[in-house]
Amino acid sequence: MVRVNKQRLGGWLPSKPELLRKWVTKFLSKPVADPSDYVPPIQELQNLVANTPSLQLTTQAMFTEAYIYDPDNPTGAPAVTSWPQFLGLLNNIMTTSPEFIVDNDGKAQGLVGFPINALLDWPMGTTSGYSTFSSDLFNRQFQKVLKYWGQFLTTEKSRYVLAHGEPDADPPSIAWLSKSAKEQMVAVACQPSQDSSACLNKKFEEIFQVPDPQDPYYLGFNSWDQFFIREFKPGLRPVGSASVVNACESAPLQYKSNVQLSDLFWLKGQPYSLENMLNFDPLATQFAGGLVYQAFLSALSYHRWHSPVDGVIVKAFVVNGSYYLENRYEGVYSSEPDPSAPNASQPFITSVATRAVIFIDACERGIGLMAFVAVGMAEVSSCEITVRVGDNVKRGDQLGMFHFGGSTHCLVFQPSVSLNFQVSVTDQPNLDATNVAVKSNLATLA
Numbered sequence: 446m447v448r449v450n451k452q453r454l455g456g457w458l459p460s461k462p463e464l465l466r467k468w469v470t471k472f473l474s475k476p477v478a479d480p481s482d483y484v485p486p487i488q489e490l491q492n493l494v495a496n497t498p499s500l501q502l503t504t505q506a507m508f509t510e511a512y513i514y515d516p517d518n519p520t521g522a523p524a525v526t527s528w529p530q531f532l533g534l535l536n537n538i539m540t541t542s543p544e545f546i547v548d549n550d551g552k553a554q555g556l557v558g559f560p561i562n563a564l565l566d567w568p569m570g571t572t573s574g575y576s577t578f579s580s581d582l583f584n585r586q587f588q589k590v591l592k593y594w595g596q597f598l599t600t601e602k603s604r605y606v607l608a609h610g611e612p613d614a615d616p617p618s619i620a621w622l623s624k625s626a627k628e629q630m631v632a633v634a635c636q637p638s639q640d641s642s643a644c645l646n647k648k649f650e651e652i653f654q655v656p657d658p659q660d661p662y663y664l665g666f667n668s669w670d671q672f673f674i675r676e677f678k679p680g681l682r683p684v685g686s687a688s689v690v691n692a693c694e695s696a697p698l699q700y701k702s703n704v705q706l707s708d709l710f711w712l713k714g715q716p717y718s719l720e721n722m723l724n725f726d727p728l729a730t731q732f733a734g735g736l737v738y739q740a741f742l743s744a745l746s747y748h749r750w751h752s753p754v755d756g757v758i759v760k761a762f763v764v765n766g767s768y769y770l771e772n773r774y775e776g777v778y779s780s781e782p783d784p785s786a787p788n789a790s791q792p793f794i795t796s797v798a799t800r801a802v803i804f805i806d807a808c809e810r811g812i813g814l815m816a817f818v819a820v821g822m823a824e825v826s827s828c829e830i831t832v833r834v835g836d837n838v839k840r841g842d843q844l845g846m847f848h849f850g851g852s853t854h855c856l857v858f859q860p861s862v863s864l865n866f867q868v869s870v871t872d873q874p875n876l877d878a879t880n881v882a883v884k885s886n887l888a889t890l891a
Contacts (some may be wrong), residue, residue, distance in 0.1 A: 467616045468546065469563060473525075477533030486589040487536050493586050494528065499576075500583055504528040506573035514567070525564050534564055539594050542606040542669045543849075544618040545626045562769070562823040569769045578770040579797075587768055588799075595670075595827050598849050603669035608662040621672065622649075622664060633745040634677075637694075637882035654678055673849050674748055677883075684841035685886035687867060688809055689754055692817055692844070692887075693854050694747040695740035696878035698791060700870040703860070706733035721796035722818060722855070724764045728804055731814055734860040738870065738888075741791060741853045743880065749846040750819050751884055752838040753856055756807040759814065761830045766799040769823055791853045792874070795820050801828035803844055811890040815858050817844060822852030841884040863891035 480491065494500045505528045512526055525531050538560050568574050577583055597603055610619040619626055627649035634652050635644035650658050653675045657665025666672040684690060701717060706729065708718040717737050723729040742748060771793070801819040819828050827848035832838060858864070867886045869878070881887070 468544075469525075471614060471616075472534065472537070472560070472564075475537060478536050480529075480532070483532065483536045484539050484593055486586070486593045487532060487539070490586045490590055491532055493582070497582065500580060503573040503576040503580075507568040507571045507577055510571035510573055511567040514571070525568070531564060535561065535590065539590075540597060540602070542598060542603045544606060545610065545621050545623075546616050547619050547625065565769055569771060575770065578767055584767050585765070588765065591768065591827070595848060598669045598673075599671075601667055604663055604666060604672065606669065607664075607666060607672055622662070630745050633743060633880065634694075634747070636880040637885065652678060652681060670849055674846050676749065677747060682841075682882055682884045684839075684884045687886035687889045688812060689856070689864065689888040690751075690840045691740075691868075691881050691883050691885050692753045692856060693740065693742055693750055693819075694880055694883040695742050695854065696880050697868055697870050697875060698739045698741050698853065698878065699872060699874050700739075700866070701737045701872060703734050704732070704737050704857075706730060715792040717792060717855075718796050719857070722800075723802055723816060723857070724762075726760065726802070726804075728760065728814065728816075732816065732857050732859055736858040736860070736862060736864070738856045738858075738866075739792065739795070739853060740878075740881070742847070746880060747883060748848075749883075750801075750817065750844040750854065752805065752832075752840055752842045752844055753817065753887065754805060754807040754809065754812055754815065755839050756805040756815075756837075758832050758834050758836045758838060759804040759806050761801070761803045761832055761834060763828050763830065764800050764802060767794075767797045768799065768821075770794070770797050791820075791822075794822060795853070795855055798822060799828060801830050801845060803830065803832065805838065809890070812862055813859060815856065815862075818855040818857065819845065819847065820853045820855070821847065864888040865891045 480488075483491065494504050508526050508528060508531070525534065541560065543560065562569075565574070569578060606618075607621045610623065611617060612619065621627075631647060631649055631652055632645060635641050635647075638644040649655075650664070654677070655664040655666070655675070656671075657663075666675075682694075704717045704719055706718075707720045708716040719732050719735070719737075720729050723732070795818060799821045803817045803819075804814060805817065806814050821828055828845065829848060830845040832842075832844050838844070866888045868881050869875075
């Protein structure tokens, strides 16, 4: 079986396997609570699995399969070998915030923005993992666990990582508001800039709105979540003049035409299936044979969504989907198994993951009805819609946001729409793309 060093798209986990190995080692060394002291949603998850024979079988089997595949774990990390062990570690995550990881020289290397994903990195790619995470019964209970963690990330206790790191740990971590971390966030924000040198000379506080610039530790942010959904300074992302502007600060992944209303999205090629993506809404039929543009958000990017067109909100709803389901052809049984399989599964997850769907009737008749789909990935699945049916929106108006992260989004157009893109797009996934500024020109009518 061939292994390749594929990148972890978006930077949600460290790209270097040895860093992830060290992080998991550090996490495994921490004491875990007795099962009787688990937080309520984890106790409920434990009880659900114990009382559901099929889940009892697959939850343990996914760890066994991953261990048999490679006793040392393909990431090089110590394997989490059992469901009970995972539950204890999951309980620890409920009171921790994402860390900003650096190497021993202090150079920023990434973060563990998906700590649960880090523990499930290979079990979720097994056959039993696929069975477990495709269970709606399991997902609805796991949703309660993620909501519990999400609530912690909105509290003052969660902001400790903004001001404090563990420089002596292995791997070391730094504060999110340290000089080095802020420089990397500025660098990501400057990717779309035509004058990158001038942009890179700006301070973090000159690019992003901060509640209290005089606060030397937290800049006034009262929680991890408030920091993560930070906004740009007014005027920093002006609205373009094109018919369609960029809905998110994101990198183009791919563009597909003649998309089928119903397709076998779980296959190796990961075609889009419009009915599944749009949750079998009656409006989905209008997009049969249409166009899908998909782009991904990095961990250090801006995470709010904005209207790509002028128009009226026709429908807006959140679909409660899966959280750790990935395309099985990207998992441990692939000819080229990929530790970033959830990222490589981005077209697939548009049909199965938790997502927000917003239909907009564009004022420009050459566009007409279109759909914006914000897709959550792994524990980053808290999609908040901030518009209502009947709202009139202008290009660049806020539609909603991902809390504590985000992953990917799609724009869906009817087959009658013909677009000329102002950014580089391809019909094959482009994992090397860099961010296009939110609200900037994306496409004009052909």
